[in-house]
Amino acid sequence: MRTKMSALTGVTAAVTAGLLAWAVPAQAAVVTLSQGHVDAVDVAFEDGEFEISVHDETVDPDVERDPADVILLAKPEAAVTVPDDPRYGFLGTPGATVHILPEVEDENLLWAGLATEEVEAGVFVGDTVQIRFTRLVGPNGFSLFTTDPTGAPNVLVDSEDGLPDVVTRPVGGHLHANWAFEGAGTYRIKVEATGRLAATGQRVTSDPVWLTFQVQR
Secondary structure, three states: OHHHHHHHHHHHHHHHHHHHHHHOOOOOOOEEEOOEEEEEEEEEEEOOEEEEEEEEOOOOOOEEEOHHHEEEEEOHHHEEEOOOOHHHHHHOOOOOEEEEEOOOOOOOOEEEEEEEEEOOOOOEHHHEEEEEEEEEEOOOOEEEEEEOOOOOEEEEEEHHHOOOEEEEEEOOOEEEOEEEEOOOEEEEEEEEEEEEEOOOOOEEEOOOEEEEEEEOO
16 A cells, blocks of 8 residues: 555656646746846837847847846946036035946946837837836936037936836837946936837837846945
């Protein structure tokens, strides 16, 4: 009897293990990106739906990654001083430290962009889509801005004056901007893509995703 029970127990354990292996998919390993080119928000539109991924060009061949599986790292070398210029008051007090992943490529830092290159012309009204920054969870303020040739900032997102903020982008385009973090720690930024279909006028919106940035002191 003991032999039969032992055999039965072994069969049951094997079946249970097999069912668990089938029912629980393997989790992707989290990847930390610290330098090189990425599109932190890469917007695609296929089969009537938006999708947001992280387009990682730090590897060859480049890959699309689920934002949930990526940590975007701002290394200590990203630290700069807030200039004594009232136009940059959104970054904090002059002389304070802010970490910036810059719009101009620095080979030692992450070069993060916004991309709509996978959205075809003619699909959306005005051939534009909107990237909405809807929520921030983090230790301090976050902003996204570009600078013109004279050095004046154009603020696209500022968490400290209220979210959501909307960045409107032409389809088939690509933008690099300054990603600014006003303190060290982990920042989670919730984003979604939306647009109005040219054919029907219907507004379509992606599922939201969370971007995770780790800012090192």
